[in-house]
Structure formats: structure tokens, C-alpha cells
Amino acid sequence: MSMRSFCCGWCFALAFALILTGGCKKEETPQAAEKAPEAAPVKAAEEAAEAAPEPAALTSAMDDRVKAILAKADALDGNEDHVVNKCAACVFAMDGKPEHMHEVMGYKMHFCSEDCKKAYAEGDAKKLILALKVPEVPTP
Numbered sequence: 429m430s431m432r433s434f435c436c437g438w439c440f441a442l443a444f445a446l447i448l449t450g451g452c453k454k455e456e457t458p459q460a461a462e463k464a465p466e467a468a469p470v471k472a473a474e475e476a477a478e479a480a481p482e483p484a485a486l487t488s489a490m491d492d493r494v495k496a497i498l499a500k501a502d503a504l505d506g507n508e509d510h511v512v513n514k515c516a517a518c519v520f521a522m523d524g525k526p527e528h529m530h531e532v533m534g535y536k537m538h539f540c541s542e543d544c545k546k547a548y549a550e551g552d553a554k555k556l557i558l559a560l561k562v563p564e565v566p567t568p
């Protein structure tokens with residue numbers, strides 16, 4: 429007897445709580461929607477000013493420079509095929525090998541050894557490329 433009434437009490441309380449929370453949510457939603465337009469744009473603008481524009485612009489500018497350097501390194505072998513044949517880690521003094529390949533921004537960089545490749549594959553390849561000095565392509 430007592431177990432039964434206990435269970436029923438719980439069931440009733442649970443159902444009541446569900447109705448209550450359901451009712452609360454319905455009441456809160458329109459209020460929040462009314463308040464939102466005033467608060468949201470200010471917050472979004474603050475967040476954008478603090479974080480978003482600068483790093484994004486920097487990254488794309490950096491990517492452009494990385495791509496330009498890769499294109500120049502790609503052209504070193506006289507063949508613009510998105511394959512950098514010379515070992516970038518050896519400042520293009522050594523011939524790279526396809527088995528030591530690391531791809532950066534669509535360019536397949538061939539390195540002369542696994543150690544040279546590691547520097548790019550495990551490090552910040554874009555930073556390393558930005559620091560590269562690509563020799564001028566000898567014009568025939």
C-alpha cells in the first residue's frame with residue numbers, strides 16, 4: 429500500500445514538474461526574443477572587434493605569400509606542375525625525392541631526406557616557407 433502511494437506520488441510529481449518546465453519555457457521564449465535584438469548586435473560587434481577580422485586577414489595574407497613562394501619554388505625546375513622538386517629544407521641545393529613528399533597548399537614538396545621532410549611535416553610548414561629565400565629562376 430505504502431509503496432504504491434509512494435510511486436504514484438513520484439509519478440505525479442514528475443508529470444507536474446514536466447508541465448511546469450514546459451510551461452516556463454513557453455513563457456520565457458517570447459521574452460528572450462524581445463530582449464535579444466537590443467543585446468545581440470552590441471555583443472557581436474564587440475566580439476568581432478576583439479577577435480575575428482585581424483587574424484583572418486593576416487592568415488589569408490600569409491597564405492598568399494606562402495603560395496607565391498611555393499609557386500616560385502615550383503618554377504625553379506622549369507616545370508610548373510605544383511611539384512617542388514628541390515629540397516626546401518636544404519634551400520633548394522639538394523634534389524628532393526618523391527618518397528619524402530609533404531604537401532602544402534596543393535604543392536607537393538619533395539625533400540632529399542626524411543629528416544628534411546620532418547622539419548616541414550612536423551613543424552609549421554607555412555612559417556618555414558615564409559622564411560625561405562627562393563633563388564631567382566635563371567632565365568635562358
Ligand SMILES: [Zn+2]
Nearest residue numbers: 515518540544
Ligand atoms: Zn634536404
